[in-house]
Amino acid sequence: MEQVFPYEHLHAFTRDVFIKMGCSPEHAELASTVLLSADLRGIDSHGVARLSGYIRLWEAGRINAKPDLKIVHETPSTAVVDGDSGLGLVVAPFAMQVAIGKAKIAGTGWVSVRNSNHFGIAGYHAMMALQQDMIGMAMTNASPLVAPTFATERMLGTNPIAVAIPANQQPAFVADFATTTAANGKLEILQRKEQEAPLGWIQDKHGAPSTNPNELKSGGALLPLGGDREHGSHKGYCLGSVVDIFSAVLSGANYGPWAPPFVSFLPLPPDPVGKGLGHFFGAMRVDAFRPADEFKDHMDKWIGRFRSAETVEGEEKVLIPGDPEREMEADRRVTGVPLLDPVVRDLSEIAMRFKIDF
Amino acid sequence: MEQVFPYEHLHAFTRDVFIKMGCSPEHAELASTVLLSADLRGIDSHGVARLSGYIRLWEAGRINAKPDLKIVHETPSTAVVDGDSGLGLVVAPFAMQVAIGKAKIAGTGWVSVRNSNHFGIAGYHAMMALQQDMIGMAMTNASPLVAPTFATERMLGTNPIAVAIPANQQPAFVADFATTTAANGKLEILQRKEQEAPLGWIQDKHGAPSTNPNELKSGGALLPLGGDREHGSHKGYCLGSVVDIFSAVLSGANYGPWAPPFVSFLPLPPDPVGKGLGHFFGAMRVDAFRPADEFKDHMDKWIGRFRSAETVEGEEKVLIPGDPEREMEADRRVTGVPLLDPVVRDLSEIAMRFKIDF
DSSP states (O other): OOOEEEEEHHHHHHHHHHHTTOOOHHHHHHHHEEEEHHHTTOOOOGGGGGHHHHHHHHTTTTTOOOOOEEEEEEEEEEEEEEEEEEOOOHHHHHHHHHHHHHHHSSSEEEEEEEEEOOOOOOHHHHTTGGGGGGEEEEEESSSSSOOOBBOSSSOOOOOOEEEEOOOSSOOOOEHHHHSSSSOOOHHHHHHHHHHOTTSSEEEEESSSSSOOOOOGGGGGEOOOOSSSGGGHHHHHHHHHHHHHHHIIITTTTTOOOGSSSSSTTTTOOOOSSSSSSEEEEEEEEETTSSSSHHHHHHHHHHHHHHHHHHHHHTTTOOOTHHHHHHHHHHHHHOEEEEEEEEHHHHHHHHHHHHHHOO | OOOEEOHHHHHHHHHHHHHHHHHOHHHHHHHHHHHHHHHHOOGGGGGGGHHHHHHHHHHHOOOSSSHHHHHHEEEEEEEEEEEETOHHHHHHHHHHHHHHHHHHHHHHEEEEEEEEEOOSSSHHHHHHHGGGTTTEEEEEEOOBBOTTTTTTTTOOOOOEEEEEEEEESSOOOOEOSBSSSSSSHHHHHHHHHHHOOOOTTOTTTTTTEETTTGGGGGGGGEEEETTGGTTHHHHHHHHHHHIIIIIIIIITOOGGGGGGOTTTTSSSSSSSSSEEEEEEEEEGGGGTTTTTTHHHHHHHHHHHHTTTBBBBOOOOOOOTTTTHOOOHHHHHHHHHHEEEEEHHHHHHHHHHTTOOOO
């Protein structure tokens, strides 16, 4: 059913694949680290399982292995980056570094990115700010799979938002979530297990509630966070829209239903309204507001208080955003990363094709 | 059941009340405009119905009618404002103007506020950015009524987020929503009508799902957007937490369960961790990213495309965030603001007490 691989093994393999695609050693190293941060943190849908997807996009000419990453517009606290169709896994850290650099001087930095593609997990990029005593933010638009409230059409991606906030003794607060009820990766797991989805995750092509995890293949859609109007789906629709506009309308990328699909077998939407996919990054220096130690001590108090909140019977504790992923990472760095058999087969085929050991 | 009043009538009355409280004419005018923007936009729970609540806070010495509003820390793109216990209705526009001023020079401006209290509707403040061709953002923490996922304790307020984005021919995109399944105002309506709440809005004091809209009076709690873990309540909990931290931990206000209650008969939580309530504002100059006309033309295209999305049978159209409130405002400016009888009685009592005509 699954095999366990040491992290270092997967990292070396993935780096070699990116080098075979033509990436520079530095880019290959970085892309591998970003991609595998998903596997370490337990977001298996966004990790090495997607490697073959990136390769197919590269084969289709939609990923440029040697991008010329450029700031095309800037002010003291903002920039627009053109990713030159590079791997999002490389474009995103570049843009986040620009945001961090701006924040060092202006207090905050905000970078909108065009002409990119899938950037792995949003949390990785947001967390880059932490070691600088900054709050980090990352978001991205994505292939349209989500129907706005009252719509049958798929107009938005699962458009995630990540926010990373440093603490002192406590581990950092790291929120990283799709603006839908459930991320697409969760549906894929149900598909594999042949299980039904809870009501509120998906609708069929007519907009009726559905529990069929394969509904997207027949014109259905994921639902914005909230699920239906009565439970606030219009709020999830607002959030997904803001991510789309900050990532793609501000930068000049493709927005809404024009966002290019991740899977290479789907054609690009006709009449593009911009270039590639868009992202948005933010970095706020904590001491642009109050002394960093003071802030981080209060974050310790915030986290400690929430962790100690009284729980519903049967629940062990109240979690702080980032707790499950951090615990997973600590565990998998030691015990290795489990991969499902189809993923192992996929990687073996990639190894054969590129003549690399796996 | 209800009476309709011309907007100008309510505005003049409310301004006179604030003047009787000791506000300057400028502050009274502004506070009245901000408070009544809720009534105009159909968010009746946040408008003139709350006037008596502000008066009771002032009587309890928790609102300073003559605040000395001050920037206590700043960088090119950030500031912290101390509201000196002033009306949030006055503190918030001051802070948003600071954010807008910063954005003019640095591209963006971000202002965290401490020592404030209830600021009316978040949308008003976010929309201040629109006429400057800026994107506006506003959020605030609030009295703890919301239980994090797995908790029975009320740790967060309904902590709203507003984002206003300018367009060209199309009206602006204005999202303004509580980070809970349903705002507290909606529960109040059900209480008045003696109707049950849908499952997913509230839980009882043990954390069990409840449909009793009076549950908060016996230790129950509102639920984060998502409702339960399976439907993503941890995401609503993340959002409410980020609002709390940006508003109160960055500024030095009271956060989480220490946030002061709006109702004056509840005591302030002991051992405060900061000063008053906190807010957070952002302004981003659109042309800090791309030429403003180009951006606004694309927003027209974004809005037009979403408005034309195919709808679920029985639904007339897909709404753009801000549509219902804008239509309501256009209507109520002409036909007047309907107030429920208990609100009218409340205002009549205020009029008698302050010897003002109503």
